[in-house]
Amino acid sequence: MYALPVYGILDVFTDLKFVLQVIVFSYILFWLYMTFRDVQVLFGLGAIVAAYFVLLNPISTTVLLVLFFAFVLMGMHFQMLFQFGLFPLLRFFGVEMEHPEMVEQQKMQKIEQKLMHGQELSADEVSFLEKSQRKQMDYQKNMQQYMRPPT
């Protein structure tokens, strides 16, 4: 901890903190101008309030702005990035991020395609098919029991 200032790491941190504050303040000013372009008084007052928040509560303001940026402005982009970029990559490495029902459906579709083309199923796929068939039979049995008129 005491070695940090020696290597100038804290200086870099202080500089970047200041730059981040400038960026946050500029961004809030941009948003205020877009919102109150026709009412200059509100823009001026808003700028003062924004400066108060950025100078006196810099961390919470930055966190709020980052959250707003991540969820509101970039939310859709990040969602697509995760769904179509990250999850397929993770699936390749054996980590399943999709909903389990979705995964089962995809597996079933793959098996059906294989059966249609007359390809052989792997042991894993055969056991999956048996399990799902058993599940369906159980479901039907339960349904019949439920539908049976009371004696």
Add this chain to the structure above:
Amino acid sequence: MIQSIIAAGFLEWIQYLWWLWLFIVAWFFYNWAREHLAFSPILTLAVAAILIFYLVIEHPIFGSMTLLGWTLLSSGILYLLPLFLPMFKKR
């Protein structure tokens, strides 16, 4: 080997490329300031000066990381990665 590289002026070219890259990063920050603070030319210049001083002159690596990271996130490069997975799939 190294002597021949230096003799061929390779290091000089690397230096020119580095200057060109710094210019591009500086333009990126100036453009950001211009886009977000269009209502005040003086504020644009002030913010651009702060950004360029700290992120290009003082800490060019962090400035470059900002530009590269933003390009990586906002472009479609990351969507493309899973397209190359079938190349590594075991049959």
